[in-house]
Amino acid sequence: MHAFNPSDEQLIRRIAHSDAEALAALYDRYSRLVFSLVRNMVGNPESAEEITLDVFTRIWERAVSYDVRKATVKRWIVTICRNRAIDVLRRRKRRLEGHSPKWTDVPLDMLADSRRGAEPTELAILQRQVTAAVAKLPGEQREVLALAYFQGYSHRQIAGELDLPLGTVKTRIRLAMDKLRHIFDSHKKPR
Amino acid sequence: MNCEQVRKLLAGLVLGCLDAEDEVALSQHLAHCEDCHRQLDAWECTVGHLALAAPQAEPPPGLKSELMRRINRPTGIAGHVAGASHRRGGFFSWLRPAPAWVLAGLVLVCVLSVGKLFLWQRTGLENSRSPASLQMVVMEGTAAAPIADGTLIYLPGQHEGVLVVSDLPALEKQRQYQLWLIKNSTRTSGGSFWVEPNGYARFIVYSQQPLDSYTAFGITIEPAGGSPAPTGEKVLSSL
Numbered sequence: 444m445h446a447f448n449p450s451d452e453q454l455i456r457r458i459a460h461s462d463a464e465a466l467a468a469l470y471d472r473y474s475r476l477v478f479s480l481v482r483n484m485v486g487n488p489e490s491a492e493e494i495t496l497d498v499f500t501r502i503w504e505r506a507v508s509y510d511v512r513k514a515t516v517k518r519w520i521v522t523i524c525r526n527r528a529i530d531v532l533r534r535r536k537r538r539l540e541g542h543s544p545k546w547t548d549v550p551l552d553m554l555a556d557s558r559r560g561a562e563p564t565e566l567a568i569l570q571r572q573v574t575a576a577v578a579k580l581p582g583e584q585r586e587v588l589a590l591a592y593f594q595g596y597s598h599r600q601i602a603g604e605l606d607l608p609l610g611t612v613k614t615r616i617r618l619a620m621d622k623l624r625h626i627f628d629s630h631k632k633p634r
Numbered sequence: 635m636n637c638e639q640v641r642k643l644l645a646g647l648v649l650g651c652l653d654a655e656d657e658v659a660l661s662q663h664l665a666h667c668e669d670c671h672r673q674l675d676a677w678e679c680t681v682g683h684l685a686l687a688a689p690q691a692e693p694p695p696g697l698k699s700e701l702m703r704r705i706n707r708p709t710g711i712a713g714h715v716a717g718a719s720h721r722r723g724g725f726f727s728w729l730r731p732a733p734a735w736v737l738a739g740l741v742l743v744c745v746l747s748v749g750k751l752f753l754w755q756r757t758g759l760e761n762s763r764s765p766a767s768l769q770m771v772v773m774e775g776t777a778a779a780p781i782a783d784g785t786l787i788y789l790p791g792q793h794e795g796v797l798v799v800s801d802l803p804a805l806e807k808q809r810q811y812q813l814w815l816i817k818n819s820t821r822t823s824g825g826s827f828w829v830e831p832n833g834y835a836r837f838i839v840y841s842q843q844p845l846d847s848y849t850a851f852g853i854t855i856e857p858a859g860g861s862p863a864p865t866g867e868k869v870l871s872s873l
Contacts, residue, residue, distance in 0.1 A: 463706065478697075507770055510849070518682040529777070570690075574686070624677065
C-alpha cells in the first residue's frame with residue numbers, strides 16, 4: 444500500500460513496470476470517465492464494458508510508450524478510449540439509428556459528479572465546468588459537435604446526416620469549439 | 635493553404651472530423667509552420683476536456699476484477715501481446731502478434747553490434763515488458779486503417795530500429811507505405827515499404843538522427859519510392 448496519492452504519471456511509470464496495483468489505482472481514478480464516454484458513444488452497456496476493458500488492457504500494454512511531452516495521462520487515456528469506440532462504431536457501420544449522442548438532453552445537474560455525499564474531486568469539478576460550458580452552446584452547435592466527437596463523423600458525413608450545407612457544418616463546429624476554448628481558457632484549467 | 639485557412643480547420647483536425655483532402659493539406663502546412671502547430675496544441679487541450687461532458691455512468695462492479703484477471707492471464711512477450719489481441723477473433727489473429735514481436739527482436743539483434751547484443755541479452759528477451767533500455771513506440775490505425783497497428787523498436791541513441799506492422803491494407807505496385815519521423819513539426823522519411831497480402835510487414839528503419847530524438851511517428855500512403863513530405867492518407871500514428 445502507498446500512503447501518498449501518486450500522480451497519474453507516477454502510476455503510468457509503475458504500470459510500465461508491470462505493477463498491477465498501479466493499474467488498479469488508475470482504474471479507480473478513470474474507469475468512470477472511460478465507461479461514461481464509451482457508453483455515450485456506442486450506446487449499449489455490453490459494448491461499453493468490453494471497450495472499457497480493452498482500453499485499460501491497452502494502457503497496461505502501452506504504458507511503456509507513454510510520453511508525457513505529448514499529452515497528459517488523461518488526454519492519452521481519452522484518446523485511446525475514443526479511438527477504440529470509433530473503431531467499433533465504424534465496424535458496426537452503425538450511424539444514427541437507435542442511438543445518438545445524448546449530451547444535449549441530459550439535465551446539467553446529472554452530468555457532473557452524481558455520487559451523493561462524495562467530496563468533489565478535481566476531476567468532478569472540471570466535469571462541472573466542462574458540462575456548463577457545453578450547456579451554453581446553441582443546440583445546433585452542440586448537435587454537430589456531438590456527432591463529430593462522440594460518433595467520429597467527418598464534416599461531410601454530418602452534412603449528409605443532418606441535410607446541411609458542408610460550409611454550415613464547418614462553421615458550426617468552428618464556432619462551438621471557439622466558444623469552448625474561450626470558456627476553458629477563462630477557467631484555471633486543472634490538467 | 636495559408637495560416638488563416640489552416641486555423642479555421644484546426645478544431646476539425648483535433649476532433650478528427652476533417653475530410654481526407656483537408657487533413658492532408660493541413661498536415662503539410664503544419665509540418666513547417668510552428669505558429670499553427672502551437673495553435674494545434676491549444677486545440678488539443680480543448681478537445682481533451684470534451685470527454686468530461688459525457689453523461690456519467692458507473693462501470694459495473696465486476697469489471698475491475700475482470701480487468702485484473704485479464705492482465706494476469708498471459709506470461710511472456712507472446713502471451714502479453716496475445717492478451718491484447720485475443721478478442722480480434724480467429725486463431726491467426728491471436729497467434730500472429732507473438733511471432734511478429736519475436737521476429738522483430740531477432741531482426742533487431744541482427745542489426746545490433748556485439749556490444750549491443752550483450753546488452754540485449756542482459757536485459758532479457760523473456761521479460762514480458764520491454765527491457766528498460768529498449769524503446770517501443772506503438773502506432774494505432776487511423777480511420778483509414780482502423781484495425782491496423784504498428785510497433786517501432788529501437789535502443790536509445792541508435793539510428794536503427796525495427797518497424798513491425800500488421801493489418802494494413804495491401805497496396806498496388808504504384809503506391810507504398812512511408813514511415814515519417816517527426817520532430818519539431820518536421821517530418822523526415824524513415825523509408826518506404828509494402829506489406830504482405832495479409833497486411834503484415836517487418837522493416838528495418840535507418841535514421842539520420844537517433845530514433846529516440848523524434849517525438850512522434852506516422853505512416854502515410856505515398857507514390858512508390860516515397861515522397862519528400864507526406865502527401866497521402868495517414869494510416870498509422872503514434873499516440
